Amino acid sequence: xxxxxxxxxxxxxxxxxxxxxxxxxxxxxxxxxxxxxxxxxxxxxxxxxxxxxxxxxxxxxxxxxxxxxxxxxxxxxxxxxxxxxxxxxxxxxxxxxxxxxxxxxxxxxxxxxxxxxxxxxxxxxxxxxxxxxxxxxxxxxxxxxxxxxxxxxxxxxxxxxxxxxxxxxxxxxxxxxxxxxxxxxxxxxxxxxxxxxxxxxxxxxxxxxxxxxxxxxxxxxxxxxxxxxxxxxxxxxxxxxxxxxxxxxxxxxxxxxxxxxxxxxxxxxxxxxxxxxxxxxxxxxxxxxxxxxxxxxxxxxxxxxxxxxxxxxxxxxxxxxxxxxxxxxxxxxxxxxxxxxxxxxxxxxxxxxxxxxxxxxxxxxxxxxxxxxxxxxxxxxxxxxxxxxxxxxxxxxxxxxxxxxxxxxxxxxxxxxxxxxxxxxxxxxxxxxxxxxxxxxxxxxxxxxxxxxxxxxxxxxxxxxxxxxxxxxxxxxxxxxxxxxxxxxxxxxxxxxxxxxxxxxxxxxxxxxxxxxxxxxxxxx
Numbered sequence: 063x064x065x066x067x068x069x070x071x072x073x074x075x076x077x078x079x080x081x082x083x084x085x086x087x088x089x090x091x092x093x094x095x096x097x098x099x100x101x102x103x104x105x106x107x108x109x110x111x112x113x114x115x116x117x118x119x120x121x122x123x124x125x126x127x128x129x130x131x132x133x134x135x136x137x138x139x140x141x142x143x144x145x146x147x148x149x150x151x152x153x154x155x156x157x158x159x160x161x162x163x164x165x166x167x168x169x170x171x172x173x174x175x176x177x178x179x180x181x182x183x184x185x186x187x188x189x190x191x192x193x194x195x196x197x198x199x200x201x202x203x204x205x206x207x208x209x210x211x212x213x214x215x216x217x218x219x220x221x222x223x224x225x226x227x228x229x230x231x232x233x234x235x236x237x238x239x240x241x242x243x244x245x246x247x248x249x250x251x252x253x254x255x256x257x258x259x260x261x262x263x264x265x266x267x268x269x270x271x272x273x274x275x276x277x278x279x280x281x282x283x284x285x286x287x288x289x290x291x292x293x294x295x296x297x298x299x300x301x302x303x304x305x306x307x308x309x310x311x312x313x314x315x316x317x318x319x320x321x322x323x324x325x326x327x328x329x330x331x332x333x334x335x336x337x338x339x340x341x342x343x344x345x346x347x348x349x350x351x352x353x354x355x356x357x358x359x360x361x362x363x364x365x366x367x368x369x370x371x372x373x374x375x376x377x378x379x380x381x382x383x384x385x386x387x388x389x390x391x392x393x394x395x396x397x398x399x400x401x402x403x404x405x406x407x408x409x410x411x412x413x414x415x416x417x418x419x420x421x422x423x424x425x426x427x428x429x430x431x432x433x434x435x436x437x438x439x440x441x442x443x444x445x446x447x448x449x450x451x452x453x454x455x456x457x458x459x460x461x462x463x464x465x466x467x468x469x470x471x472x473x474x475x476x477x478x479x480x481x482x483x484x485x486x487x488x489x490x491x492x493x494x495x496x497x498x499x500x501x502x503x504x505x506x507x508x509x510x511x512x513x514x515x516x517x518x519x520x521x522x523x524x525x526x527x528x529x530x531x532x533x534x535x536x537x538x539x540x541x542x543x544x545x546x547x548x549x550x551x552x553x554x555x556x557x558x559x560x561x562x563x564x565x566x567x568x569x570x571x572x573x574x575x576x577x578x579x580x581x582x583x584x585x586x587x
Contacts, residue, residue: 112511115583116162116495117394117415118423123504123571125155159501160576163494164413164427169462171483172439175226177218178447178461178482182389187223187451190306191216192263194242195233204243204322209268210236215261215301215309223453223484232309234301239265241296244321244340249306252329252336253358260358261301261309262338264321271295278318285363287320287343296320300358317353317361326385326448330419331392337419339383339397342366348379350399352420368399368414368422377404384411384446388492389458395419396492398430398446398460407468408433411446411485413492425493431462431485439479440464442471446485456550459486489550490518490583497525497576504532507569512586514560515572517552521545525578529554532571537563539575551585 114121129137129149137149177189193214194201200208212235218228244264250257267274275292290296297315321340330337335354342351342364349369355361370378384398397414411431416422434440440462447461465480519527526546530539541556553560564570574581 111391111508112587113391113490113583113585114505114508115388115391115394115490115493116581117388117396117425117493118162118417120417121505121508122157122160122495123155123506125157125504127156128152154502155504157503159499160495160497160503162425162427163496163580164425164430165487165491165494166429167431167460167462167485167487169431169434169440169483169485171462171464172481173224173483175218175228176224176461176482176484177226178463179449180220180223180447180451180461181449182223182451185221187220187226189218189226190247190261191218191228192242192245192247192261196240204241206240206242209238209240210242210265212236213242213263213301217306223451223459231307232303234309234311236265236311238269239267239299241266244298244323244325246325246327248327248329250329250358251331256304257302259303259306259309260327261303262298262316262325262327263301264296264298264319264325267295267297267315274315274318281318281363285365288345289320289343290318296322298325298361312359314359316359319364324382324384326383328385333419338364339385340364341383344369348381348402350380350383350397367420368397370401375403375405378402379404381409382445384448384460386448386450386460389450389452393417395422396450397422400445401429402469407443407470409443409445409469411444411462415493427493430492433464437466439466439481440483441466443467443469447482452489453484453486456489457486458489458492459484461485491550492582494520494580494582495576496580497578499577501574501576501579503574505572505574507571509569510562510564510566510586512566513562514587515554515562516585516587517545517554518550518582518584519545519552520548520580520582522578525576527552527577527579527581528575529584530573530575531562531564532573534562534564534570539573550582 130152131137180187180189194210195212196206196210197208212233214230215232216228217231218226220226242263242265247261250260274295298317298319298321300312300316301309303309326339328337336358338353340351342349349366351364351366353361353364368380379402380399381402382400386396388394395416398411400409400411402409410429413425413430414422415425431444433442433444442465444462444464450458450460453459461482462485463482467478521527526544528539528542528544530542531537537556543555545552
């Protein structure tokens, strides 16, 4: 049975739900053991994938040089030859002439009532929001200093992602907290039925500070937020629900931490743990940190994992994490973090990818989302919401928000427009494996799960792609009919025959030869 996990998160008082489907695996036979096929701790045994995307290096074998005699016989690289021989380098297995390039999103909006975070669940798009209720005349958003009186959970749904219906579903009394922020919800496939839906939020604590500070002092400085002081403390708190409608609070705080603006939580089936992405503040700079939990109530200290690099402007921040995964392929861990430019108070969104959700790389190619034209509703400041969802039959999209004014522009100093829209890509086309001229690489071994092979690729008029199945007679790259043009479903044929000549269940390595082409992924059908 396919298991599902839904997560929903937000910043600045808006909560969203994001979806994950655990029925497929990122794993392929031969891939490095960074991501094993079976985790003995969780007992999670993934099924072989049918779709393969190039968001990182997991399917690209680096290869190596071999040494052969002039007549082609292999020469061992250990032991002395007697008499000495002249070896010739064989470089056919080495990946070369290809590079990963993040693709720029297409923007549309603003779209009325579109939440910053949503999921696609069956035939519906769904989202949740959490609204703090403060005494009349005291609500200043996350800067409020008056104690909150209650929290209202709102639920919204849409059939097409564009038209939304919202209703209040629960109100939870609270006391001695204020400045509610960093809110996230998720549907937990692992926990108790009575706590299937979970909410985590950040709040400034107004009482019991000495005991909290004594607890926080036990945390090593590398896990601490430099903004917290004995008289200025924030905690993460939780709500749980059996159905997403009836909510109750967790009495004890979950962690002492200021997780303002952006928080993401999900249950990682491979790790067998809950994972949290949050903000950390060091050297007056915003960065992304990560924590884990076995039971959602007790968390490890946060570890910083992503921050501005030394070759970037010293005034940059990594402001939001925008953590998500590819729809239907939860093993493809993705982030759409907001990079904040303090000098202009503007922003841009980049794409990061990871094989395990712990170690992350920025995908080359520059930002995938940038502000619009000056004066437009998103012309100065933008950020990505959560989650990446199917949009129609041939697109994937993530909500994004924007403003026509710089981020910290004084309130009341000018007419401020802001809204939410969709940033979208053609299905499967977040990242291209690009060959500007000639390129070649082999995949790690992948298990065949179909009868034919199809490519999602865009090929220039003077280019081509050929694919071979290593070790399979009549199915080499030389035997392959070249493909041309732009299609999400190029069928591969060898001398006119699309049959693989490989039985399902067998592991094969694919050999790709590209010229002036962009390869986004491949699929067994």
